Amino acid sequence: MKYTLEDLQEMNKKRAKHMDTAVKVFEQNTDENGDFKSAKAEADWTGLINKINDVGDTIKMTAKAVAPDHNYGFINGVFGIEALRAAIEIEDKAPVNSPLYSSFGSSGSDEDGGGACLTFEAKKFKSMFSNGGRSSLSNGGFKSFNDFLKTVHSGRYDDKLIGSGIKNSMTEGIPVEGGFAVPEEFAAWLLDNSLEAEIVRPRAQVWPMKTETRKIPAWDARNHSSGLYGGLNGVWMAEAGTATRQKGKLRMLTLNAKKLAIFTSASNELLADGLSFESQLGTAMSSTMGFDMDYAFINGNGVGKPLGMLSDPALITVLKEVGQAAGTIIYENLVKMFARVAPQCISKTVWVVNSTAIPQLLTLSISMGTAGSFVPVMSESNGVFTILSRPVVFTEKVPALGAKGDISLVDWSQYAVGLRKEVSLDKSNAPGWTEDETDYRTILRVDGQGTWDGPIIPRNGDPLSWCVTLETR
Missing domain, CATH: 3.30.2320 (hypothetical protein PF0899 fold)
Structure with a gap:
């Protein structure tokens, strides 16, 4: 069978799920000495461990052919509970979406929020911001995106807008901007819904950003006339000959989160007649986000927006x-x-x-x-x-x-492309007062730039x- 990067990534997720399940089976079915309470529980545990190792073997056999530069960063050969817990801890620090891949730059897991996401599935919100897709996304206690929008529109106090992590999300490193943080589950829908129709984001390196800036290491690889990567040259050596020390040059790219604000309005009359907020606003906001990000990644001048x-x-x-x-x-x-x-x-x-x-x-x-x-x-x-x-x-x-x-x-x-996790939503009826409309402002923060600092000067x-x-x- 011929595998793709997406297949391998799904294998990693399947393996991670087996590992989490195995820990639960052990903890729920053993006594204080670590002995299983029943033969069935022990058999279930053994079966899960075998699945973990079988999937790991498959990944190792196929990864080199499909993605030789991809860092899957897992420990195979897990047998006991302590080894299993250690493997989970290590692999959480090296998520499956953190490949070493790029002709002129490298990415890996770090405290800034993981490495670059290169496959289509890896660029989805959940894979980027919920432990490689393992953790569930919060809905903030709301039944649906429409329920969240109706609550914001009402203007009434609601504990769900204040609690459950739903608070102003745009304040880190900048003054308060107002608005309510869109719960993760609905922010994921807004950003993922337009992903397939976009030009740039599905094809680019996408870096999750936990802070206002994100540093990306890259090789200084412009001039090939005197060596690759800023000075690396292969040396042909005679027997017992002495090699010359080589040293490549690294440079640092910095992504700075830029604020993209999207303004839209909803008809109060249509809402009163039963048309859902999601029907009016959801698709429009999602499509506009995708369109404006694409436009900036292509045409932006880098001043208050991405460098296109x-x-x-x-x-x-x-x-x-x-x-x-x-x-x-x-x-x-x-x-x-x-x-x-x-x-x-x-x-x-x-x-x-x-x-x-x-x-x-x-x-x-x-x-x-x-x-x-x-x-x-x-x-x-x-x-x-x-x-x-x-x-x-x-x-x-x-x-x-x-x-x-x-x-x-x-x-x-x-x-x-650097993408912040947070999306905020605020409303005002002042601009549309005479038209019986309510205006909404959605804010997300994103940046983008090419990873080369100039054209390559080839050897020939x-x-x-x-x-x-x-x-x-």
């Missing part, structure tokens, strides 16, 4: 062809863009294209063979468009046809990057 790909210091802008007409994309543009992507990034790149370029790309073809048959440059299979074998994502979030950035080739795995050839775009035509 189109402003990244590593961005390479390919020049238009001599005599090229305005508002066009030609085959030579695409080939030259492809040639400027760093080779280690090619397999993870996607074309990010404004929808206004669709007519250009659908009619673009090249002549092949002696008969001069025309072959489309952009092909389609099962609803997925590709150019030069790489997927195409059409979006309104990049500039329109003819402007710089209307088409880019990007490896988003080289982009780091032109500068290369993880993000390449086309100049204005």
Whole structure:
């Protein structure tokens, strides 16, 4: 059977669940001397231990082939209760979502909130902020998201808004901003609901942030002309020869949580007629969060918002062809863009294209063979468009046809996103008083930037990057 990263991650979660269950079985079915009270309980315990070790064996056998750089950080061969407890303690400090993965940066578990989450499942709220998905998310005592929104809307005192950890969550390191913390279960829904439709977050490194800033270590890997990683070179040694000491250079990236505020309104009349808050607000807030994060990760200038790909210091802008007409994309543009992507990034790149370029790309073809048959440059299979074998994502979030950035080739795995756990919600009827509406403000904090400090200077050839775009035509 061929496994994927997601499969391995599910195995880790399954193993963790068996471990937690085994501890409960032991504690509930043994006496003060640690002896089992029944043969059945002992058999159940033994069966769970065997499952733990069997799953561990499967993970170890397949992990090297599927994800050689992935840090699964677990102890296999657990037999007694003390070994089991020790394994749980160690693995809690090295969560399964903390891989060592990235051509130019590394991630690992630490006190800042775990390493970068790279798989789709790992980027979901529960995996990032609840011990790798092991712990349950709190609903704050509310029956549903609609129940929480109705309680906030009522303006009446409610213990659930004050207790159960539901309090102002935006105060760490900054002045009080007001609002109620959205319970974890509903914050997870807001952030996860838009994840699949987003461009950047599903493909980027996503770092959970416990504080206002997050430090990310990275290699200084720009110049390959004199060595990799800031000075590492392989040395061919003669017998009994002496090697030269090598030393790479590290640099530090800093993510600073930026505040994204989303303002929306709900009709008091519709609410009175029975339309739920969740129907009016929930989907709108979730979609807007995803859209605005994507837009900033692509276009942001880094001032009070993330530093987007189109402003990244590593961005390479390919020049238009001599005599090229305005508002066009030609085959030579695409080939030259492809040639400027760093080779280690090619397999993870996607074309990010404004929808206004669709007519250009659908009619673009090249002549092949002696008969001069025309072959489309952009092909389609099962609803997925590709150019030069790489997927195409059409979006309104990049500039329109003819402007710089209307088409880019990007490896988003080289982009780091930092995400705070807390989401807050506040309301006011002042702005919509004359329209019989209530206004709501949702605040979350996030940051993003590329992990390279400039294009690569290769040992041979032109500068290369993880993000390449086309100049204005």
